[in-house]
Amino acid sequence: MTDTHPELDDLVLPFAVEPLEARGRVTRLGRLVDRILERHAYPGPVSRLVGEMVVLAVLLGTSLKFQGRFQLQTRTDGAVDMLVVDFEAPDKVRAYARYDGDRLAELGSDATPEALLGRGHLALTIDQGAEMSRYQGIVALEGQSIEDAAHQYFQQSEQIPTRVRLAVGETVNGARHAWRAGGILVQFLPSSPDRLRQADLHPGDAPEGTAPHAVAEDDAWVEARSLVETVEDHELIDPTLTSETLLYRLFHERGVRVFEPQPVVERCRCSRERIVGMLRQFSDEERHSMVGDDGRIGITCEFCSTHYHVEPEEIGVDE
CATH class of the missing domain: 3.90.1280.10 (HSP33 redox switch-like)
Structure with a gap:
C-alpha cells in the first residue's frame, strides 16, 4: 500500500529557485478543504470552484507580512453568483458560495468553472485594520477560469510575472470520498528591475493598424513558468506525493530551496x-x-x- 502523508497536508511551503530568480509557494489541502465542502454539501461543480478559490486565497494570503485580512470575492451573473473566501493572517481560512440550483441543474454535472461563473468581477481585498487604508484590486470575469483571472490581476495590478496552477478533486478515504485541493504559485523576482519589463496592456482605442507593444520574456522566467505549467492536477492533490518531492521533480536541475512550512486552518471569525x-x-x-x-x-x-x-x-x- 502506498504511503500517504496527512501530516504534510494543510501547509504552505515557500520555495526559491535562485538560479532562475524565482520564488513561490506550494500547498496541499486535505482536511481543511474537506471540512469546508462537507459542511455545506455543495454540488460537485460548486465544490470544485470553491476549492480553487480557497487554494488561491491560501497561496496569496500566506504571503502577507502583517496581521490583517485578505479576501477573494466574486460577484457574477452565473449560476454561482457569489463566492467569498476570507483569509485572516497568519493562518485562518473560511469560505462559502451562493448558487442557483435550477440554473446549476441546467448546466449539468460537467459544468466548467467558466460556465458556472459567467460574467462579473473578482475582487481581491487587503484589510490591515481600522487605522490603515484598504487595498482592493478588481479583475473582470468574462468567461475565464480562476487561474486566468489571477494571472490577469498580477499582470494589470502587480506587474509581477506570475504563474498559478490550481487543482481540486475527490479521493477515496476509507468508506467515504474526501475532497483534496492543491496549488502552486511561482513569481519572477529578479534583482535587476530592468528584467521585469512587460508589454503594455492593449490600449483598446488605438488607431487601426497600431502595432501592439511587445517585450521579449526573460529566459529565466520562461523556464520557470514553463516548468510550472507542466504540473498536472493529480500531482497537486495526490496524498502520496509531498510538496518537497513535487518541487524536486520540477526544479532539480536548477536546485530548489525550501523554507519553513506555514500551517493553515479552517476557522470561522463568527462569535x-x-x-x-x-x-x-x-x-x-x-x-x-x-x-x-x-x-x-x-x-x-x-x-x-x-x-x-x-x-x-x-x-x-x-x-
Whole structure:
C-alpha cells in the first residue's frame, strides 16, 4: 500500500529557485478543504470552484507580512453568483458560495468553472485594520477560469510575472470520498528591475493598424513558468506525493530551496459577541422584525453554518 502523508497536508511551503530568480509557494489541502465542502454539501461543480478559490486565497494570503485580512470575492451573473473566501493572517481560512440550483441543474454535472461563473468581477481585498487604508484590486470575469483571472490581476495590478496552477478533486478515504485541493504559485523576482519589463496592456482605442507593444520574456522566467505549467492536477492533490518531492521533480536541475512550512486552518471569525454587535447596528424597526415566533432572533453564519439564538433584550428590543 502506498504511503500517504496527512501530516504534510494543510501547509504552505515557500520555495526559491535562485538560479532562475524565482520564488513561490506550494500547498496541499486535505482536511481543511474537506471540512469546508462537507459542511455545506455543495454540488460537485460548486465544490470544485470553491476549492480553487480557497487554494488561491491560501497561496496569496500566506504571503502577507502583517496581521490583517485578505479576501477573494466574486460577484457574477452565473449560476454561482457569489463566492467569498476570507483569509485572516497568519493562518485562518473560511469560505462559502451562493448558487442557483435550477440554473446549476441546467448546466449539468460537467459544468466548467467558466460556465458556472459567467460574467462579473473578482475582487481581491487587503484589510490591515481600522487605522490603515484598504487595498482592493478588481479583475473582470468574462468567461475565464480562476487561474486566468489571477494571472490577469498580477499582470494589470502587480506587474509581477506570475504563474498559478490550481487543482481540486475527490479521493477515496476509507468508506467515504474526501475532497483534496492543491496549488502552486511561482513569481519572477529578479534583482535587476530592468528584467521585469512587460508589454503594455492593449490600449483598446488605438488607431487601426497600431502595432501592439511587445517585450521579449526573460529566459529565466520562461523556464520557470514553463516548468510550472507542466504540473498536472493529480500531482497537486495526490496524498502520496509531498510538496518537497513535487518541487524536486520540477526544479532539480536548477536546485530548489525550501523554507519553513506555514500551517493553515479552517476557522470561522463568527462569535456570539460579533453577532450581537452586528444586530445592534440595525434600526429599531428592523430589529423588531427579526424576532421570530418563539420570541427569539435566529442567525446562521453563512461560513460555518453555526446557528445562534439571541434574546431580543440583548439587542435593545423591548417587549
